[in-house]
Amino acid sequence: xxxxxxYVENKPGVLNRVSSLARRLAIxxxxxxxxxxxxxxxxxxTIVAHTDERGAHRLEASLEKLVDVLLAENxxxxxxxxxxxxxxxxxxxxxxxxxxxxxxxVFRARVVDVAPESLIIEVSGTVDKIDGLLEVLRPFGVLEMxxxxxxxxxxxxxxxxxxxxxxxxxxxxxxxxx
Amino acid sequence: MKLTxxxxxxxxxxxxxxxxxxxxxxxxxxxxxxxxxxxxLHHILxxxxxxxxxxxxxxxxxxxxxxxxxxxxxxxxxxxxTGIATAMMxxxxxxxxTGQVSSKVLGSDAFxxxxxxxxxxxxxxxxxxxxxxxxxxxxxxxxxxxANSGRPGPVLVDITKDAQxxxxxxxxxxxxxxxxxxxxRNNHDQAEFDRAVEMLNTxxxxxILAGHGIMVSGAMRAFEQFVRAGNYPVAMTLLGIGCFPAxxxxxxxxxxxxxxxxxxxxxxxxxxLIAVGMRFDDRVTGDLRxxxxxxxxxxxxxxxxxxxKNVKVDAALVGDAREVLERLTPHIETREHTGWIRHIAxxxxxxxxxxxxxxxDSGHLYAAHVINDLWKETRGEAIIVTDVGQHQMWxxxxxxxxxxxxxxxxxxxxxxxxxxxxxxxAKFAKPESEVWVVVGDGGFQMTMSxxxxxxxxxxxxxxxxINNGYLGMVRQWQEFFYDxxxxxxxxxxxxxxxxxxxxxxxxERITKRAEVVPIxxxxxxxxxxxxxxxxxxxxxxxxxxxxxxxxxxxMIRRPNNPLVETATEP
Numbered sequence: 001x002x003x004x005x006x007y008v009e010n011k012p013g014v015l016n017r018v019s020s021l022a023r024r025l026a027i028x029x030x031x032x033x034x035x036x037x038x039x040x041x042x043x044x045x046t047i048v049a050h051t052d053e054r055g056a057h058r059l060e061a062s063l064e065k066l067v068d069v070l071l072a073e074n075x076x077x078x079x080x081x082x083x084x085x086x087x088x089x090x091x092x093x094x095x096x097x098x099x100x101x102x103x104x105x106v107f108r109a110r111v112v113d114v115a116p117e118s119l120i121i122e123v124s125g126t127v128d129k130i131d132g133l134l135e136v137l138r139p140f141g142v143l144e145m146x147x148x149x150x151x152x153x154x155x156x157x158x159x160x161x162x163x164x165x166x167x168x169x170x171x172x173x174x175x176x177x178x
Numbered sequence: 179m180k181l182t183x184x185x186x187x188x189x190x191x192x193x194x195x196x197x198x199x200x201x202x203x204x205x206x207x208x209x210x211x212x213x214x215x216x217x218x219l220h221h222i223l224x225x226x227x228x229x230x231x232x233x234x235x236x237x238x239x240x241x242x243x244x245x246x247x248x249x250x251x252x253x254x255x256x257x258x259x260t261g262i263a264t265a266m267m268x269x270x271x272x273x274x275x276t277g278q279v280s281s282k283v284l285g286s287d288a289f290x291x292x293x294x295x296x297x298x299x300x301x302x303x304x305x306x307x308x309x310x311x312x313x314x315x316x317x318x319x320x321x322x323x324x325a326n327s328g329r330p331g332p333v334l335v336d337i338t339k340d341a342q343x344x345x346x347x348x349x350x351x352x353x354x355x356x357x358x359x360x361x362x363r364n365n366h367d368q369a370e371f372d373r374a375v376e377m378l379n380t381x382x383x384x385x386i387l388a389g390h391g392i393m394v395s396g397a398m399r400a401f402e403q404f405v406r407a408g409n410y411p412v413a414m415t416l417l418g419i420g421c422f423p424a425x426x427x428x429x430x431x432x433x434x435x436x437x438x439x440x441x442x443x444x445x446x447x448x449x450x451l452i453a454v455g456m457r458f459d460d461r462v463t464g465d466l467r468x469x470x471x472x473x474x475x476x477x478x479x480x481x482x483x484x485x486x487k488n489v490k491v492d493a494a495l496v497g498d499a500r501e502v503l504e505r506l507t508p509h510i511e512t513r514e515h516t517g518w519i520r521h522i523a524x525x526x527x528x529x530x531x532x533x534x535x536x537x538x539d540s541g542h543l544y545a546a547h548v549i550n551d552l553w554k555e556t557r558g559e560a561i562i563v564t565d566v567g568q569h570q571m572w573x574x575x576x577x578x579x580x581x582x583x584x585x586x587x588x589x590x591x592x593x594x595x596x597x598x599x600x601x602x603x604a605k606f607a608k609p610e611s612e613v614w615v616v617v618g619d620g621g622f623q624m625t626m627s628x629x630x631x632x633x634x635x636x637x638x639x640x641x642x643x644i645n646n647g648y649l650g651m652v653r654q655w656q657e658f659f660y661d662x663x664x665x666x667x668x669x670x671x672x673x674x675x676x677x678x679x680x681x682x683x684x685x686e687r688i689t690k691r692a693e694v695v696p697i698x699x700x701x702x703x704x705x706x707x708x709x710x711x712x713x714x715x716x717x718x719x720x721x722x723x724x725x726x727x728x729x730x731x732x733m734i735r736r737p738n739n740p741l742v743e744t745a746t747e748p
Contacts, residue, residue: 009358017299024300054486061483064361067304067324071361163361 001030002049002056002076003152007162009068010036010043017066018045027051027059031149042070042162046151070162079155085124085148087112088134091141092119100140107133118143179349183311184213184342187275190318191219193350196246198606200224200233204250206290207277209342222606222635225627227254229599231261232625234272236603238265239586240561240611242396244326245603248275252290255336256297260593262332263301267590268417269394271330273321274302280340281309295336303331309338311346315353323355329481330394363482365496374476374493375509378408381450381474383518386410387433387462390417390589391455391480393582397500398422401454404503409513411522413441415456416574417589424558424578430522434462434730436571439722440525442730447521448473455479455499458488459590460726468729478502533736535576543691545569545644545714549576552614552642555698560612561586561604565597565621567651569644571720573616595624598641602628605637612640612702619645619671629681632707640701641709643674646716654719658734678709687711 008014015034022029028050037044049059056074063072092100097119104111104121107129113120123133127150134142154160181189187210191199200222203211214221224230227249234245249258255276265272279288295305304324308317314337321333378384392401398421405412405428412422413433422429431438433445442464445451451473456462463469466488475491477484478499485494495502534546549572552560558578563586564570570587579585586604588596597617605613622643632639653667678685688697688710701708721736 013295016296020299057485058483058487061481061485064363065303065329065481065483068358070358163359 002051002053002059002074003080003082003150004047004049004056004060004063004072004074004076005152005160006045006047006063006072007037007070008034008043008045009070010041011068014043014068017068018047018063021062021066022047022049022059025055025058025062027055033149033151035151037162039162044162046149048150071160073160075152075154075160078158080152081155082126082150082152083124084127084130084150085122086130086134087146088121088123088137088142089118089144090121090137091117091143093117096140100137103133103136109133179347180345181348182209182213182343182345183308183314183337184209185216186311186314186346186348187318187337187342188213188217188219189348190315190350190353191246192217194318194322195243198222198237199246199248200230200237200603201248202227202230202250202254204252204254204277204290206251206279206339207248207254207275207342209339210248210275210277210337221248222602222631224599224631226625227257228261228595229602229625229628229631231258231272231274232264232593232596232599233603233606234274235261235265235268235270235596236563236586236600237607238270238272238603239268239600240583240604241607242393242583243607244271244273244322245607246273246275250277250290251279251294252292254290255292255294259297259301260591262298262334264588264591264593264596265332266301266303268588269330269390270332271326272332273318273325274332274334276334276336277342278307278336278338281338282340284309284338295334298334301332302334305334305336307336307338308341311341311344314341314346315348315350316355319353320355320357323357329391363496370493371495371505374495374506377450377474377476377493378452378506378510379512381512382515383448384408384410384450384452384515385444385448386412387415387445387451387453387456388412388418388421389415389454389456390421391499392418392421395455395480395499397455397498397503398582400500400503400507404507404510407507407510407513409515409519410452411444411515411519413437413445415459415462415589416587418456419574419585420579420582423580425580428519432574434459435464435724435726436575436720436722438526438575439733439735440522440527442722442724442733443525444522445470445473446731451475453477453479453491454503457481457484460488463488464724464728464730464732468731470730539691541690541692543689543694543712543714544718545572545646545712546576547691548642548644548694548712548714549573549616551694552616552698553577555695555702556612556614560584560614561601561608562614562616563587563597563601563604564615565617566592566594567618567621567649568646568654568718568720569616569618569650571651572644575720594618594621597621598625599628599631601639601641602631602635602637605639615639615641617641617643618650619643619647619674620649620669622674623671626677629678629683629709633682637707638705639707641707643709643711644714645671645674645711646714646718647671648716651720653717654723657717657719658723659725674709674711683707683709685709685711687713689713
């Protein structure tokens with residue numbers, strides 16, 4: 001599994017270009033998350049892909065060839081902070097509710113919705129942690145689940161920022177015939 | 179100044195240096211055609227939009243500039259797909275402009291509406307839909323910038339009909355490209371560079387693999403200096419042909435599936451491969467597990483995504499070929515490979531003996547005779563545009579190109595039907611040059627309707643049909659690998675000479691070796707297009723051959739026994 005971060009133009013069709021590229025390279029995407037950045041023209045993607053280091057290089061370099069991709073980087077081997085978020089609807093009756101609350105506390109999850117027959121639990125953390133909670137919830141009956149997929153960030157001073165070249169000048173030159 | 183989107187398009191194309199547009203009109207692009215009529219741009223009416231894209235591609239490859247093709251929405255746009263993919267695979271800068279239904283009805287399955295940007299996403303370097311007249315000039319400037327920078331490729335601009343009709347303020351200065359800010363990678367890794375220099379200076383059996391990128395980069399001079407500095411033998415890819423003179427003793431010829439045996443053997447014995455502007459295509463490497471086992475590898479390449487894609491290399495120098503070569507050359511100290519070069523000459527050995535050219539004249543006509551005579555008669559100076567198949571490989575073997583951009587051929591996609599339209603484009607790019615089409619009887623029948631374009635435009639090109647009555651390369655594979663079961667390869671063709679006459683073009687038929695030179699001379703003297711139907715041996719094969727997926731060392735050689743002579747007297 002390889003993790004890539006990409007900064008892309010925040011406009012329609014870009015997600016399609018990125019996912020279409022992975023498909024063309026026959027790389028299966030495990031999860032892909034997109035969200036805005038502090039610059040409204042730029043979105044950030046975390047791509048987790050089923051491939052090896054060589055495949056990740058190909059994906060990274062091919063992504064950067066797309067006009068709408070500002071930067072793509074394979075961060076798999078760097079010190080990473082990874083987060084996944086899940087909403088899990090689990091069936092709960094009067095008898096097992098206390099036991100459930102106990103488990104939720106252990107996993108530092110939260111109850112965000114209470115109904116007579118069920119609870120919605122919000123949990124964030126590493127993929128392993130969420131998988132672990134899921135494992136213990138299963139006997140109670142998981143009715144529904146939504147997960148965001150992974151977002152990743154390199155730790156400490158290892159910065160991965162979008163290039164901020166002015167949109168007006170340096171590259172604003174016409175193609176010269178060779 | 180207020181102009182319509184269509185007028186802005188024509189004005190922008192003119193300012194971008196475009197003179198010719200290859201296209202076909204239709205409902206969704208009509209406003210542009212109306213504006214075209216009032217502009218100085220020369221529109222060439224093709225007979226099929228695939229032809230328009232190949233013409234633009236041929237124009238780009240012959241000139242080094244950008245070729246422009248135009249079509250209407252729907253079927254006009256989808257007919258362009260093969261030509262766009264051809265340009266993509268061979269890194270050719272083509273800009274395609276398509277009309278689109280009005281933005282108000284986009285997505286409603288309107289008449290002749292098709293999602294052409296969706297369709298062409300994986301086969302263009304970039305594509306974009308324009309829905310506003312005020313975006314036309316900037317988008318076009320961006321398209322031209324993208325198409326011919328870095329590793330070139332096709333760009334498609336889809337313009338809705340309302341964007342063509344609406345008026346907007348036209349201000350060229352204010353419409354400068356505004357492309358997203360890209361990370362500029364520092365490709366100059368000193369450690370990698372030093373490693374490459376060390377390899378260059380310690381190699382005993384080096385060989386250069388020269389590709390298309392040398393021409394794209396305009397690196398011919400830098401390349402020659404590099405070759406001279408290290409006294410390196412040069413093997414070429416199909417698209418690399420012309421980047422280094424064929425008559426130079428260091429030029430070995432083409433490598434790969436139908437490369438010369440001595441070239442492939444030299445690659446297999448080398449201790450250093452210096453790959454320049456090429457991508458280790460499977461047609462070049464054969465089986466990767468046995469490819470150049472004893473060689474270290476340096477890869478000079480502008481596209482990072484090509485590094486370690488097929489062949490793992492020991493040093494990757496990412497960048498423009500000319501810049502990298504110019505940086506490398508001063509560091510070359512070793513140039514003593516005389517033993518190695520003599521060894522390669524010995525590898526040539528018996529190859530010449532088996533050659534068709536060396537066999538006594540039996541009166542029978544072989545494709546190799548036609549192409550070799552064409553080379554001699556044109557002194558290797560013509561622009562040759564080939565199709566795909568046996569004749570394409572014979573051209574690469576028997577026509578020796580000394581100058582860049584004189585062989586135009588579909589390498590990566592292998593598109594049959596490419597030659598005739600691409601030659602028309604090449605002729606517009608180089609009107610003073612002699613342009614020959616070398617095409618098979620199969621491929622010619624795919625796009626022969628463009629003969630009408632030749633007549634309408636009154637251009638002068640020469641067409642040599644290498645007619646063996648088969649889809650020859652496929653027949654050859656059936657002969658070698660399917661026990662001579664010739665399924666769907668025998669091919670009925672019209673009388674090509676009579677067909678040419680019907681178009682108003684002089685047509686000739688040649689069946690004997692002795693007739694080849696006179697007809698080539700006669701055709702060259704003519705100021706008009708001439709089509710020659712060369713009836714060659716039907717079951718001749720291209721040798722040597724490395725079977726698909728086989729090791730480069732494992733070549734099928736031309737048999738020593740007399741040739742099969744299978745031509746039917748017409």
